[in-house]
Amino acid sequence: MEKGLVHIYTGDGKGKTTSAIGLGIRAFGRGFKVLLAQFLKGMDTGELHVLKNLGPNFEVYRHKNVKGFFWNMSDEQKAELKKSVREGFQHVKEEIEKDKWDMVILDEIMGTIHNQLIDTREVVELIKNKPDKLELVLTGRNAPKELIELADYVSEISAIKHPWQQGIKARKGIEF
Numbered sequence: 001m002e003k004g005l006v007h008i009y010t011g012d013g014k015g016k017t018t019s020a021i022g023l024g025i026r027a028f029g030r031g032f033k034v035l036l037a038q039f040l041k042g043m044d045t046g047e048l049h050v051l052k053n054l055g056p057n058f059e060v061y062r063h064k065n066v067k068g069f070f071w072n073m074s075d076e077q078k079a080e081l082k083k084s085v086r087e088g089f090q091h092v093k094e095e096i097e098k099d100k101w102d103m104v105i106l107d108e109i110m111g112t113i114h115n116q117l118i119d120t121r122e123v124v125e126l127i128k129n130k131p132d133k134l135e136l137v138l139t140g141r142n143a144p145k146e147l148i149e150l151a152d153y154v155s156e157i158s159a160i161k162h163p164w165q166q167g168i169k170a171r172k173g174i175e176f
Helices: 016-029 046-051 075-097 109-114 120-128 145-150
Strands: 006-010 034-038 058-062 103-107 135-139 153-156
Touching: 006 016, 006 145, 016 034, 016 046, 016 058, 016 103, 016 135, 034 075, 046 058, 058 075, 075 103, 075 120, 109 120, 109 135, 120 135, 120 145
Parallel strands: 006 135, 006 153, 034 058, 034 103, 103 135
Antiparallel strands: none
């Protein structure tokens, strides 16, 4: 690819990760090498069962120590998570520097910023210094305006109606 662009999937609606992974699958189908780095996600999700079979040209990286939702964590768990997120972000930066990926997806990176685990300036720097051919995809609620301004594509997914509003819990194969 001549010029890689920056995508953001944000908003309070369902489908940000699904959209990013769908884009990754499309790219993989055209011969791209894709790295999916998932932040703030530790539970087993259905897409992982498929993605692990795609081989080394579609790699999934998940950092350790995710023990539930951030707002339910103790201060000690938050400190462990911050350390793990920092290590994960460093790993992603090192992978990008190797210049072997055509697309890198930073899933829930906005959540790491919102919860002050990573500073917005670090992600701005990552975007500004990415290899020219790298397609970079960022997901999560509350995308900072600095990132929106740098991005080439910004899609906001809004929750108009969701089953949880009627008390229906997350369903295997649909939400996870």
